Every structure is written in C-alpha cells, then in structure tokens.
Amino acid sequence: MDRNLTRYYNQAPMIKRRVWFPGTTAIRKGMGLCYDLDVAGSDTGQAATDGWGRRGNSVAVPSSTNNLAFAGVASQYYSAKSNGQMIDIYEPGGLAEIAIGRASTIFSNSAGTLHTCSVNSADAGRFTLQGLSGRGTAIALQTLARADGGDIAFSSVDGSATSSWSSPSLTISKTGIGTACGNGDSTIDPTEFRVVILGGATTADSTTAVATKGEYAVVTAPTADTVTIATNIGTSCSVTLYVIKTSYPTILAYLMDGEESGLQEVLTPKSAAAIQSMVGGTTFLCGGLTMATDSTATLADGIIEGQKKAFCCMGTLTTQDYLITVTSGLKAAGTALATLELDAAGEFGVLVWHGNLGGQTAGLWRVLTFNGTEA
Known part of the structure; x- marks a missing residue:
C-alpha cells in the first residue's frame, strides 16, 4: 500500500508486503515474523559471500537469533505447506491486527497498553509482555479486557501458580484460574482454552524439574482455583503462564517503527x-x-x-x-x-x-x- 493512498476514512492504514516463508508450519493471523538476514545453504546455491536478494524477502518465526530484524505480522491465517509459501505481512509504521495473549487497553496519552512480540518457543510471534519500544512492539488501538470465559481468560506471571502431576493429568493451581475457564458456569466449556506455559521450575530448588514450555489444552476446571491438562510439564513447579481461548484473539494495533525493539523472551x-x-x-x-x-x-x-x-x-x-x-x-x-x-x-x-x-x-x-x- 502506498502510504499516501487516499482511502475511506474508516479503513485502517495498513502497509502490506509479500514475502517468502520457507517454514513448514502454519501461521496464525497477526503473528509476528522476522527477516532471515543471513539465509544461505547448500540447498539454495547461495553462500554468505553472495549478495542474495532473498535476505530481504525471506521471513521466519521469531527466535533469539533473528530478534533484531522484525519484519511485520501475518495478514491472515496460512495453513502449513511442506515446501514453504509466499505470504502477505503488514509492516511497521502502519496498523495491523496482532495476535495477543494478555489483556489490552486502547492507547491514549495517559493510559493504554503496549505489547512486544515474543521469541519464546511456547508462543513465538504472539504479542504479550511489554518490552522496549521500536520495531516489534505494538500500541493497542482496541481494548480487550480479561474476562472469565473470554478470549483473554487469565494470566499469572509472578511465579505464584503451581503445578502437580498425578497420572493421567497435571493440575495447575492459582486463585481464579478455574473460574476463568468455566468452573461454576455451565455455559463455559473448559476445553475451549489453552494454557501457555512460558517457564518455571521446582519451587524448592529450581533444579529438580524445569517446566516444559508450550501451549496445552485445558481438559477440566474442577475447582475455582485449578485446571488440568494432560501433559506432565513438571511437578511441584512455580510456573509463569497465561490462558487464552482457542479463537486465538487479535486486536487492532499500531506497529511501531524506527529502531529494533529486539522483541522479548522469558527465561527460568x-x-x-x-x-x-x-x-x-x-x-x-x-x-x-x-x-x-x-x-x-x-x-x-x-x-x-x-x-x-x-x-x-x-x-x-x-x-x-x-x-x-x-x-x-x-x-x-x-x-x-x-x-x-x-x-x-x-x-x-x-x-x-x-x-x-x-x-x-x-x-x-x-x-x-x-x-x-x-x-
């Protein structure tokens, strides 16, 4: 899109670009992507000594090795392709719908939320915690509050949520997490939620077990303060997590331009x-x-x-x-x-x-x- 293009005044000014995604995974709408600036390899016929233009057109899932080269966000959902595919992204400097994992508040000079793209293996590309300003950080232009049964259901990032395994399920305990996922409300189906584990380890020593990062389906919400999943991510752990609905929520946001934010990571x-x-x-x-x-x-x-x-x-x-x-x-x-x-x-x-x-x-x-x- 030409930045000066005249458009209907209710149409969000988005800057679209077509790029190559060589990966084989699906891409959800609003997920952030980064340029693969040093792409090369025997399968391409190109080496580091070659001036290959694809380095400005090839994108990858955000990671700790490409976090200083934010490209933009996926314009729509793309199903997995075994040989890669061309995709459209919205670039920094314009608006886009971004995938989020935490509540947002529309921005003003006195309030509002910013969300920075994650490189964590559990949720790479999703915009969650606020990091540094710049490319890879987005300013919320739409409020999406946390709500029991809502798209943004729950969050606990201080390590006070805990895990306990008793085959065949792992129980995650934290005040209110069960209520958020439907306990006590027959109109809310717990299986419509996903727990995203960002990190954690054994509370007592941080070494006996390290929580396995990932996204896990909620199986039940047996009490107001517990949910269960089917995977043993590590027992007796303090965990950092959030819970979203399987609708994978997005909001309208402004993609900041300028210097690289460097994105954000969560370490244990x-x-x-x-x-x-x-x-x-x-x-x-x-x-x-x-x-x-x-x-x-x-x-x-x-x-x-x-x-x-x-x-x-x-x-x-x-x-x-x-x-x-x-x-x-x-x-x-x-x-x-x-x-x-x-x-x-x-x-x-x-x-x-x-x-x-x-x-x-x-x-x-x-x-x-x-x-x-x-x-």
Missing part, C-alpha cells in the same frame, strides 16, 4: 547454572523460585551503536540471584560496572551500548536505569 533462572539471555531486546525472568547458588549470564559487548538491552524480574528469587556479568560497562553514575543482580519482583534495568565507531570493536554498556544491585 536455575541454581548454579548459566542461563544466557538473548542479544538485545527484553529478558523477563520467572520468579517464585529458591536458588542455593546464583544463576548466571554474561552480557557480551554489543555490535550496534545505540543497541539496547533490558532485564526484568517478574517474581521473587529467594536466597540467591540472577547474576549478570557485564563484559564492558558503566554505571549510570559513570563508574565502572562489573555485574548486575536481580532477585525481587519488579526489579528491572535498561542499558544502551555505545561503541563500534569507525570500525573499532571497543565500547561500553551504559546503564540508563536499574533498581537492582550494581557492582
């Missing part, structure tokens, strides 16, 4: 283990866990001047922390930065990379804001 810290965050974007940390030893990550030097990285702890990490070693950094005060630690619900930080100018590799991560512990 694990005691005495390195749990590495993706390059750029926003990393959310699951909570509700006890760790005897720090879970660690390294923030390597950036490669793009102005690149940003954000971290946010969604729930409490007891006893020890998520410890980030910063390869090259400065605190907001201007003194040397070696590590960042997060362990409390709501702790977050945003850093920006300055460097790589004139072909140099040197640079520094500068803390813009951080309310955890710096060292």
Whole structure:
C-alpha cells in the first residue's frame, strides 16, 4: 500500500508486503515474523559471500537469533505447506491486527497498553509482555479486557501458580484460574482454552524439574482455583503462564517503527547454572523460585551503536540471584560496572551500548536505569 493512498476514512492504514516463508508450519493471523538476514545453504546455491536478494524477502518465526530484524505480522491465517509459501505481512509504521495473549487497553496519552512480540518457543510471534519500544512492539488501538470465559481468560506471571502431576493429568493451581475457564458456569466449556506455559521450575530448588514450555489444552476446571491438562510439564513447579481461548484473539494495533525493539523472551533462572539471555531486546525472568547458588549470564559487548538491552524480574528469587556479568560497562553514575543482580519482583534495568565507531570493536554498556544491585 502506498502510504499516501487516499482511502475511506474508516479503513485502517495498513502497509502490506509479500514475502517468502520457507517454514513448514502454519501461521496464525497477526503473528509476528522476522527477516532471515543471513539465509544461505547448500540447498539454495547461495553462500554468505553472495549478495542474495532473498535476505530481504525471506521471513521466519521469531527466535533469539533473528530478534533484531522484525519484519511485520501475518495478514491472515496460512495453513502449513511442506515446501514453504509466499505470504502477505503488514509492516511497521502502519496498523495491523496482532495476535495477543494478555489483556489490552486502547492507547491514549495517559493510559493504554503496549505489547512486544515474543521469541519464546511456547508462543513465538504472539504479542504479550511489554518490552522496549521500536520495531516489534505494538500500541493497542482496541481494548480487550480479561474476562472469565473470554478470549483473554487469565494470566499469572509472578511465579505464584503451581503445578502437580498425578497420572493421567497435571493440575495447575492459582486463585481464579478455574473460574476463568468455566468452573461454576455451565455455559463455559473448559476445553475451549489453552494454557501457555512460558517457564518455571521446582519451587524448592529450581533444579529438580524445569517446566516444559508450550501451549496445552485445558481438559477440566474442577475447582475455582485449578485446571488440568494432560501433559506432565513438571511437578511441584512455580510456573509463569497465561490462558487464552482457542479463537486465538487479535486486536487492532499500531506497529511501531524506527529502531529494533529486539522483541522479548522469558527465561527460568536455575541454581548454579548459566542461563544466557538473548542479544538485545527484553529478558523477563520467572520468579517464585529458591536458588542455593546464583544463576548466571554474561552480557557480551554489543555490535550496534545505540543497541539496547533490558532485564526484568517478574517474581521473587529467594536466597540467591540472577547474576549478570557485564563484559564492558558503566554505571549510570559513570563508574565502572562489573555485574548486575536481580532477585525481587519488579526489579528491572535498561542499558544502551555505545561503541563500534569507525570500525573499532571497543565500547561500553551504559546503564540508563536499574533498581537492582550494581557492582
């Protein structure tokens, strides 16, 4: 669509582009996609040394390896094709219907919600938690409230939801989750809902079991505060989740343009283990866990001047922390930065990379804001 094209004033200004999707999976309407900028391979006859135009036309499901190249959202549902297919996407800078997993509020100068595209294996391409601004983040232009029996039924991201396996079913417990999926209301069918597990681990030690990320059909809602699924994702776990209807809801939104947001991911810290965050974007940390030893990550030097990285702890990490070693950094005060630690619900930080100018590799991560512990 020409950005200056005259149209009926009630028609949403959407910027459509046709691209190649080489994947074999189905694509739901409103799901985000990223460019595969380094596509090559023996099956294409093209190498990294070839200037191949498909690198600006080939898209893939969002992941931690393409999160800095957001392309747009699928314009409609596309069924799976074994040999890939041409699809239409709506690009940043215009409006689109986006697939969402959390409640939305129409945006104004004083309120409203933003949703950032996910790279998580459980819901890659869906717009859920708000991360950094830019390409890959959308501004809600339609309100869709959470409601019992509604398209957006439930959400728990602080690690207070728990799991318990007793063959042949796993019970997920959290105040109100059963009511949201139909307990006590004969007009609501629990099997019309999907629980999306973003992460989690054994509450007591974070190591005995790590919750299996994924989307799972609700089987029953036996009480007001429980639902069951048929898969053992890990017992005695604190889990981060949301529940949506099988209608897979969408809302109208403005796709932000400009710099890359880097999208967002959800990680589960694990005691005495390195749990590495993706390059750029926003990393959310699951909570509700006890760790005897720090879970660690390294923030390597950036490669793009102005690149940003954000971290946010969604729930409490007891006893020890998520410890980030910063390869090259400065605190907001201007003194040397070696590590960042997060362990409390709501702790977050945003850093920006300055460097790589004139072909140099040197640079520094500068803390813009951080309310955890710096060292």
